Amino acid sequence: MHEMSLVQGLLGQLQTLATQHNKTKVISVTMEIGPFSGVVIDSFQFGFDILAKEEMLTKDAELKIISPTASYRCCGCAKQIKSEQRPESCPNCSETFFSPEGSDDLILLQVEME
Ligand SMILES: [Zn+2]
Secondary structure, X not given: OOHHHHHHHHHHHHHHHHXXXXXXXXXXXXXXXXXXXXXXXXXXXXXXXXXXXXXXXOOOOEEEEEOOOOEEEEOOOOOEEEOOOOOOOOOOOOOOOEEEEOOOOEEEEXXXXX
């Protein structure tokens, strides 16, 4: 489960931020997880629940995850289709080539600390 190592990376990042800002407690963390990141959000949440509890800094932290919907753009007519799966063909022009749109990044959007 590679989500565990991603959570570890996030916790490391939070430690660094807290040290830089002289904070001792993380209240909430907001992450954006791109639709093409391959990250299973439930697993990420699960990993966070386990690992965050082991650190004083994050033991009461709340994790909020924002996950934008994946979308594909038709290579024929440039219509945007919101879908988790690559569409079979475009409803507009029946083109079968699509390019995925959306991020594959994990972005730390916001951290609330005290
Ligand atoms: Zn089209």
